[in-house]
Amino acid sequence: MINAELCEANRVDAGGDGDDYCHEWMDEAPFGAGTNAYLVQSWVREDRLVLVPNWMYWESGDYNINRHTVSIVTEATTRLLAFTDGEVDFGSINIEDLVNFCDNLEDKPNVQSKAGYICSYRETFTTTLSAFNLHPKALDAGEDNTNTGANSSLILNHDCSDDGVAENDCSVMEVGAVRAAISYAFDYETHRRDTYDNSLAPQYGPIPTGFLYADTQYEVFTYDLAYAEQLLEDAGFIRQYDCSSLSRSGAADVVAEADRDGTECRLPNILGVMANEGNDYRIAMAGQLAEALGTIGVATAGDAKPWAEYLTMYYTRTWDIRFSGWAPDYLDPDNYWSPFAGGYSIGGDAYGTGYENADVNAALLIGRTSQDDATREQAYVDAFEAWILDPNMIIIGQYNGVGVKHDDICSPDWVAIGSAHWFDYDKLPMVN
Template structure:
């Protein structure tokens, strides 16, 4: 009897375990079919304050907050929170009509008073926005009625609407998101936006969960949730994709080109490469160390083998660049004779400048100083690391000692602002920034472009032309000024265009309708779906 009872009990337990296993499998299968996307990101999303910059991540800000107007696929300005706008005849004011019945994620309604509050909190905190002309030119905001407001400018500014499309800082936060101090320079109380997503869960440096905003005024996302896992390490991201812990890796900085090419051959995954979105360039600091010498800058230009880097480091993913801005960008189709690879010419320039090889020395020197180039880079960016390691070996043959400094993101940003570098990776920003905003950045303090400009012989004239071109209301004058600016930049050899940068992604086969946004820092998650 004891044996019989034991057999019955054991049989019951086996059935129970079998049922449990079946339930686990069914639950897992159900979960796999849910409209949930899990992606990796190399760093934390930050507070997602719509009015400030790092450590706030742009893709997350774009998910939560809307602009007054949007940048369309053909570069045209399209309605956003504003359905219509009208510019005054003198170009110094704009009247915006807002959408009716737009709700924030807390249930409050978008109004002209709320938009005024958002714009004013950005304008009043002008210091972090010194690089951004759209903030500097706003004089005052006037509420005309509940859904209509007028923005008065200090002077005409032709890219005004274009800059309103930016992911930050002029996007709208609900009133309950403002802190007790009333100004978002002190942070935000909570992320309250009108965008297609709502931040529903978050653990710093671990994950962020975004849920579909069921009250979104526009076309609602096809996905129900997006889970962002913070994975700083490239190899860990690859392993997470292989194990199925994430569905998508997005962005050219998250995968080395050779990793993407390897994944292209794996039928488990789908890969996608965007059209050129910006220009990958190396920027010289013309006001620091040996790169103050124009002959040194020119020599390094001629010792820069773009073709080899594109073929062997970037694996042919990007097109070789010979101009600062990609063809097709406004005012940028100006032909220049590029600095083609010529090692002999590079050596002659260094000899002429007095940088010579002393007997037995591995590097050139002048007046007892070795020809040393300092290049910092973000250690999380696999592409930058690969490019600089190649340059370190290539320029060594020229007699240049290249010191590479791989740093975590915040230290790298600090160094770039203090100007403690000779060469740094400094991509242009693509649509809707190029060319006017990238050039404007050159006249702002503690900007990479400012350090490129600062030590040149024509820095004052170049800065004056840049200030003039973004205020010009005459089309032919603008074209002429842009041509003069780009010609001077080329002659001073302060930027080395490398390639026309693309974005790329790799995803498992459960995802569909994958694409890229016109703004390279935005992930168009609204369009993605599960098969």
């Protein structure tokens, strides 16, 4: 639960006429908007969140914990130290650090706990992915890269129209072949096996294993640089630009055909790859993708960003490729398909990709509304077949991994969708 005053004091101003997020109706209830188990007592951006029980939820006063403090710590070693020292009860511990608290990690479903800790294996519906921005922008000159309201302008570096006029009217990211090529430049198996230490199960489309109609998807995208390069070549993106002349949005120098030696770049601008500091897995994936794209003539810039810059890139849309994840709210296949690949026009596009594929949208509307099982199944088949020809994101894998907590923490034996339901936790009293 949150009230209008706290919302207004801390919200991000994204700009525009529809930027009225903190409505007065938040104050109509005694404590503000919402009916959940805990109230937001205080919040400091990029620092901490403090929750206290909502007495309207816990009418009998039978809540387990009287205060939850959630600290936002981007540095993995700092999180590890805080957990090891007992400053926190549980948190985000890197996979490579689990060996300090757990045994038998080579057989994760049968993981064992070391003294003082509880290690447990979870199969989740959380999807790890990398979204593509079809309408990327660049910050205007003089704008602050930590200001989420900074001005930015569309990058127009390709002629997408067939009106007979040779002029740049779109971004190369609007070309399906470019996005498909990027998808084939990602090393799926290495990241599932090594980066995530076998904690990512294969996932070939928006629907994760365990949902209805997951079998309407099959493996299409693999790590195949030769094919990725051929896709670009066939789409007309030949090696012709002087790589040293490339910028985020400026005009590139074209190398005279007689002077080309095969080291030229294929795209006229540098693609911005988005990963956040503190998430070593996203940083590793972004680094691999950037290196692979470089070998086929696609220049990128993708050093890890602190949250202030990361948020600015998101709100100003100054990115081309963004690594992220998703944990849904409902157990329905459309809860993945529509947010992932449905267009904004049908209430989708949660990642702000700007993707609108008429065939995908039409199929998803059928899958969303039909009550006939065979009709729904065919709709998701059709959506997948259209999407693989024109992808708007890389579906990397489904997270199945090990969580750790101190052994005085009692959590429910079920964890819906891999989330931590704090109001179901309890903590054993200390005994001298």
